[in-house]
Amino acid sequence: MAEVKLDQLARLWDEFGAMRFPPGFYQREPEGECMVMMDSMLAGCVSSALSGSLDDRGRGILQTRIVVLGKVLQSIGDDEYATTYFTHLHGMAVLAAELDKDRSE
Template identity: 55%
Template sequence: MTNETQDQLSRSWEDFRNLPFPSGFHSREPEGECMVTMDATLAGCISSAMNGQLDDERHAVLHSRIARLGELIPLIRDDENATNYFTLLHQTAMLAAEFDDARRA
């Protein structure tokens, strides 16, 4: 893992944290998926990964939620703010997974 990747994760996380949660997505659940829970779960995993290696359970949650969010993003394209928000969350989570995976290697 390069310092560049770690820096990229830090910048992406900071950018994400400055975005407001998209209005209308407190109750919108594409394919029955609560987007508030998706947000909180991934944000927790990202924050934890930045502070140390994830345990096996959180590592698995991070990877499964990344995959699921990737499936959901195309379903919310009708809302530009939500698409931007969840796309940045997805990208940041992928960086966190890469960062955590490198620690495990």
Template identity: 50%
Template sequence: MIANMSESKLDLLSRLWEEHMRAPFPPRMRGREIEGEDMVLLDADIAGCVLSSLSGPLDERRHKILLVWLAAVEKVLPSIDDEGVTEYYEHLREMAAVAVELGNATAR
């Protein structure tokens, strides 16, 4: 059953990744910090971890990094005042959460 759960999470993560790759980065977030977080770096680091996760289970270091970035995106979301930008970062948060869940499922 865990294999099926991991497989469906992997399919979900693949779909979310494809959607993310089609979505343009919100221009007004370039060079911007919210709650002390660089919004470009937040996007890039989560994307890098998600891409690694699509290639196989994350190592412990990347898994911990992803948890840190997941917490960071959750911290900044309430401070974003643009609906389109909020949707972009909510999608990023969802990808990170699925990648964390996938990593947790494969570690068992």
């Protein structure tokens, strides 16, 4: 099962690499969250998960940021591209967490 998720995550990661960060979100902080940091932290966790199991710190960051981004997504619906971008990021992060869990079982 982990191999299927790894393949899917790699495909999503490639798609994400072709996307550009939403320009309106360099300064915008919905729900008080810096979206540049959100992007950086989650992308780093996803990249690490593609390479192997996460450590406890990485797991904690991933789990916390998944929840926070899920809440933020509700408040950025006014920007269609940003919604697409951050929904893709969220989906990758959730899949990375599932993959990491599968590896530890």
